[in-house]
């Protein structure tokens with residue numbers, strides 16, 4: 001089986017991201033090749049396990065399996081405590097390797113457990129959602145939510161390897177699949193016009209999850225994220241590019257209490273809003289904004305924002321770490337594939353853009 005390999009090189013660790021159709025069947029060999037110990041603890045969720053557990057068990061027969069729930073609401077220190085308990089009861093020691101098999105929630109929780117138990121054990125990420133394959137599994141950020149906010153408890157813990165098999169995405173609900181595609185479009189806009197155009201051209205085959213089309217799209221997305229985190233492991237500068245569409249996106253998620261939108265869908269609106277700001281500033285051609293809006297529209301209808309108040313969303317951005325006294329640090333697209341980071345987007349400017357994408361004042 002042929003797999004693509006992308007290297008992530010951070011100061012704390014260098015590791016491969018493998019992308020290949022059917023790689024799950026070779027997971028045991030990949031773990032051996034990438035230096036995972038043979039004390040393997042798979043952390044997954046009942047949903048993922050129903051769909052892919054048999055294949056994983058065949059590929060990694062001696063592993064101890066720990067299943068915990070994986071909704072966003074389960075992404076808590078309590079669930080991590082369950083993972084600690086099962087690891088310790090199964091006599092995990094410093095030589096253990098935690099293998100996270102699931103979406104971003106499982107990856108973040110199992111990763112945080114691996115980062116902290118016994119002061120840190122090895123981790124391998126086996127992402128099973130598109131979002132986790134192109135984003136969450138790469139870069140070493142792990143953690144959980146707190147009642148006072150998302151992802152407030154966490155650590156940096158780079159994995160030994162990431163194993164992304166597009167075949168597992170065939171069981172992913174369409175809405176979850178789409179949620180990951182907004183992040184792929186994000187990569188296109190911030191760094192690669194070719195990727196953007198490929199998604200636009202091959203969208204039907206991508207939705208059909210045809211491996212020949214999906215593998216290069218996932219691999220290129222991983223390459224962009226890998227390059228960025230290799231140059232900026234801890235979000236000093238370049239890593240901020242990954243926040244394109246996320247300032248407004250996070251605010252939209254927070255105002256709707258994380259119930260209405262998948263994260264990627266909120267980022268879809270966030271990208272549209274920032275593109276509107278960029279056009280009004282003369283930084284972006286209207287034709288590029290239209291291309292972005294057209295591609296986002298082709299993914300399917302987004303949950304409505306008509307009842308949301310632009311003023312409420314602006315207010316919610318003030319809680320964002322990236323906001324400094326009334327002006328916003330924003331990644332502005334200057335074309336499809338190029339951006340600039342500005343720190344002077346005003347609240348009225350953002351409010352106007354949010355009205356332009358359909359919100360009430």
Ligand SMILES: NC(=O)c1ccc[n+]([C@@H]2O[C@H](COP(=O)([O-])OP(=O)(O)OC[C@H]3O[C@@H](n4cnc5c(N)ncnc54)[C@H](O)[C@@H]3O)[C@@H](O)[C@H]2O)c1
Nearest residue numbers: 047070103104105106128129131132135136141168171172
């Ligand atoms: N660490 C990072 O850098 C980073 C980056 C982006 C997002 N995240 C985090 O990722 C999380 C979101 O991840 P997500 O979108 O993968 O959500 P998720 O993990 O909740 O998975 C979404 C749903 O898909 C199901 N599922 C997973 N794989 C499946 C499969 N192959 N077939 C069928 N169903 C499957 C899950 O059971 C779940 O119901 C958020 O908590 C976010 O904070 C982290």
Ligand SMILES: [Zn+2]
Nearest residue numbers: 183246263267
């Ligand atoms: Zn995101």
